[in-house]
Amino acid sequence: MYEGPVQDLITELGRLPGVGPKSAQRLAFHLLSAEPEDARRLARAILEAKERVRFCRRCFNVSEREECRICRDARRDAHVLCVVEEPRDLQAIEKTAEFRGRYHVLGGAISPIDGVGPERLHIRELLARLDAEDITEVVLATNPNIEGEATASFLARQLKAIGVPVSRIASGLPVGGDLEYADEVTLGRAFAGRRTL
């Protein structure tokens, strides 16, 4: 155990995800040996992020204002929605520059084994947006794992019942990979989702 503030800093850093006791100690001593201005800048960034960042009232993306940058952008297609689990998934899709519509962030995925059901996600808000914003297509871009697939299946049922066209992002072989090393599930999906050239 270290004295006072050093131990406090190690304890707080150790509460961050993926940071164990040894890493916390290493980070703490790095900060102690850094320039005072570097430490101040980090402290300011943490405080400002906590104080200024909120969730967009429309899509639940992280935002500094009531509505996020994408929801405010009049050049985006306001009638196509892409549904993602978390704000970081939205950023990954934005980097592709392939999608010009708007987003809806669910805030997680259905996971019965963890006790997370549909009512814990922003699904009610998504359904409310369909009418209010005259949505003509919903793209489901949840993760291709068990939770993401269950969520996509649940949403597809709900949206089809309402009569909104719904699509799911494709899944298949990673670019640059070798076919012979692909697993049967992924390769099977790649075949099921093949397209005419």
Place this chain on the structure above:
Amino acid sequence: MALYREQGVVLRSYKLGETDRILHLFTQGRGKVRAVAKGVRRSGSRFGGRLEPFSHVDVQLYEGRELDVVTQAELITSFASVRGDWVLSACGSAMAEGADRVAQPDERSNGLFLLLLAGLRALSDAPAHPAVVLDAYLLRLASVAGYHPYLEGCASCGAPGAHPVFHIASGGTLCAGCAPPGSQPLASPVRAMLGVLADGDWADLGAGLGATGPDARARRAAGAVAHSFLAYHLGRPLRSWELVPR
């Protein structure tokens, strides 16, 4: 470094660090195994989709101090259709959660292994009533765990016949003389349904037991009894069971 090879079913997984996952595997020869699948969350991972929950796999692992490490995985049956439908996925999750709670490390149970595969196979056949398949699995899981519900007579005095009360703590049905005061009797279709859940054929269960089978209310009530019976012996209810649409 001791390498070993096992057949197993992935029960559940947790994220670990940036790209890894901790898996709970129920293996045929070593019971429950906790193992790390390194890099499995990367899009170019060599494991790909082979180690998703419900996958029946042939895996090679090496023994670690706390967690074993998966080095190779071959798919035997993916049960991808169970993961692709949210109702089936919720039922499969409850099956996996039940197996995860019953299974113990280094304790092989061929009965549990075969039951889990039979349950997942029944779900992958796209049953009309997946919740019935789940409830049958849960009642049979209690049997495999050593708590077979006695439905053929009175669990207390042994008097044969169909008795009116199902008493969880006594382990089965009780005759009017042995039932504690205030016990709620089961309606006869619910009692009949419990018998079907315990012994019925998987295909018939999935089909909803035909036009003359029990109605939805009896199916639901029998399912609740099956879950309560297992939950009593496991010490707490299954979280996934509550979320299964019925």
